[in-house]
Amino acid sequence: MTLRTALQQSKILTFVVMGAFVWLLLSLLNVMGTFDWAAINTGDFVGQTAVGGIAGVVVLAVLLGVLVVLYSEVSETSPGPEAWPPSER
Numbered sequence: 001m002t003l004r005t006a007l008q009q010s011k012i013l014t015f016v017v018m019g020a021f022v023w024l025l026l027s028l029l030n031v032m033g034t035f036d037w038a039a040i041n042t043g044d045f046v047g048q049t050a051v052g053g054i055a056g057v058v059v060l061a062v063l064l065g066v067l068v069v070l071y072s073e074v075s076e077t078s079p080g081p082e083a084w085p086p087s088e089r
Contacts, residue, residue: 021067028060 035053042050 017067017070021064021071024060024064024067028057028064031056031060 031053035048035050037050037053040050040054
């Protein structure tokens with residue numbers, strides 16, 4: 001199924017998945033810019049720490065990966081359904 005076919009069959013679901021991807025990507029970039037990457041070894045655990053930021057980046061990256069896999073499965077054209085009843089050859 002291509003993106004065009006997905007849009008024809010379910011416009012709302014296609015836009016929701018694409019919107020979720022864009023939102024997660026923007027959230028990932030926001031989290032990456034929020035904390036100091038060099039402060040991972042410091043003992044200051046007040047406020048936004050590098051460990052919490054890295055955990056957030058990992059979680060958002062995994063979710064983005066799941067959406068990419070979902071999109072690749074939706075855009076796959078094969079295997080298609082077989083005809084029923086099977087034809088005798």
